[in-house]
Amino acid sequence: MLEADIEDQALVWFEEMGYQTAHGPDIAPGGDAEERYDWHDVILSARFEDSLARINPDASPEALSIAAAKLRRDLAEQTVLERSNQAFQEMLVEGITVEAADNQGVRKAQHIIIVDRNRPENNDWFAVNQFEVRSGNSIRKPDIVVFLNGLPVAVFELKRIASEQIHLKKAFNQLGTYKRDFPQLFRTNEILVVSNMRYSRFGSLTASWEWFMPWRTMETMEGESQDVTWELEVMIRGLFQKDLFVDYIHDYV
Incomplete structure (x- = not known):
């Protein structure tokens, strides 16, 4: 084979x-x-962004956009692969907290998870x-x-x-x-x-x-x-x- x-x-x-x-x-x-x-x-950007929206239904579009950009930026900024991977592991386990306008236009901290562990x-x-x-x-x-x-x-x-x-x-x-x-x-x-x-x-x-x-x-x-x-x-x-x-x-x- x-x-x-x-x-x-x-x-x-x-x-x-x-x-x-x-x-x-x-x-x-x-x-x-x-x-x-x-x-x-x-x-795979479309899958990533669609998944963030699906597993964080209460998050505002602005919060989701900021979280997605933060993940990309934080990983790219690390020049050592192992440190970049560790940064991702922390985001995977702890989620990403960002400040953004909610769906009513009020700016506040919003917590975004990148993997739905419960479902x-x-x-x-x-x-x-x-x-x-x-x-x-x-x-x-x-x-x-x-x-x-x-x-x-x-x-x-x-x-x-x-x-x-x-x-x-x-x-x-x-x-x-x-x-x-x-x-x-x-x-x-x-x-x-x-x-x-x-x-x-x-x-x-x-x-x-x-x-x-x-x-x-x-x-x-x-x-x-x-x-x-x-x-x-x-x-x-x-x-x-x-x-x-x-x-x-x-x-x-």
């Missing part, structure tokens, strides 16, 4: 988990279902393969990027199927190259995944290879654990289950 086949199968599993999916070229600048207007920008289905879940990112003359296409409310929160690097784990370390090293050359893709990152289909490992943005671990369990529709051959399926159906994922990124990252 080639890497492209693994990508396609992964998207099928995400679809079965209730995610929207797309092929990167379709949503790229000039694509048939364009959602990006700049190869460097990795935030995971109220968030926007989106998985994309071959998501092309550019920086200067460099171009990379991460195999799969998972977006939560338009923000890239997980990056998968896949290798061809194998009965051994030999290629996983290479995939991990490749993610390190991506982080160095395309830091904008990782400012809002919560999870990195490497897989050759049979074996899969995940870790945080700053974790060393020794701390990348498999995800051991998943739940079936009936709520019973199920053994499968492919660790990648266990990873997607387990860790990326919506309610579990939201709890994980709030409590364990």
Whole structure:
């Protein structure tokens, strides 16, 4: 099974988990279902802004606009990726407080959350393969990027199927190259995944290879654990289950 086949199968599993999916070229600048207007920008602006409005129904348009701009500005101002990522984590957990006119025109502090933890289905879940990112003359296409409310929160690097784990370390090293050359893709990152289909490992943005671990369990529709051959399926159906994922990124990252 080639890497492209693994990508396609992964998207099928995400679809079965209730995610929207797309092929990167379709949503790229000039694509048939364009959602990006700049190869460097990795935030899906329409999804991000629509999600903020949906999960903060009492916030004024001005407050939502200020909060969205603040998130972008605060992340871009940090020149060290790890600090930028930490700033995002604080906004994810604590929300963003801004001063703006409310819907009656009264200026006051308004608290904006960027992920709905209480109602995971109220968030926007989106998985994309071959998501092309550019920086200067460099171009990379991460195999799969998972977006939560338009923000890239997980990056998968896949290798061809194998009965051994030999290629996983290479995939991990490749993610390190991506982080160095395309830091904008990782400012809002919560999870990195490497897989050759049979074996899969995940870790945080700053974790060393020794701390990348498999995800051991998943739940079936009936709520019973199920053994499968492919660790990648266990990873997607387990860790990326919506309610579990939201709890994980709030409590364990």
